[in-house]
Amino acid sequence: MRVKLKKLLYLALLTAISLVLFVVENQIPAPVPVPGVKLGLGNVIVVAVLFLYGPWESLAVLSVKVLLSAILTGNLSALAYSAAGGLLSWGGMCLLRPLLREKQLWVASVLGAMLHNLGQLLAAMVIAATPGLIAYLPVLLLSGMITGLFTGAAAQAVVGRIKKIKQK
DSSP states (O other), X not given: OHHHHHHHHHHHHHHHHHHHHHHHHHTSOOSSSSTTOOOOTTHHHHHHHHHHTOHHHHHHHXXXXXHHHHHHHTOTTHHHHXXXXXXXXXXXXXXXXXXXXXXXXXXXXXXXXXXXXXXXXXXXXXXXXXXXXXXXXHHHHHHHHHHHHHHHHHHHHHHHHHHHHHHX
């Protein structure tokens, strides 16, 4: 029972950190004037949880983050975009995870960021009934590669740090 409670507390703390990172990122102006391009700082924690605890725990953190982010910003319409991107990203990273070592975590993050952007774009195309939005795909995939490298490096550092803390 004690181990389950400790794990739940860690996951709750990591979810809160993910939300704080999301809120902080919302205060930073977009790096490029293309809708959907952002760093994805909150996703650092989702990727770290995937490698520290596993797919279902990371899905739980992702789900709470997506829901509470929409509530915190008052932008419930963004829920569909975030959920579509997050679920596609999560699925791709889960498939890739067994093939990677901890030092290759950044690879999963790059794939996850690209799939996140693809998921959001597909949701936008369906919701807006505008297939022409596919023109954004090259820019969104490139931005996903760049931001995925950054968030992957950060997630790798988080995983290493948490493992050191747990050993103490």
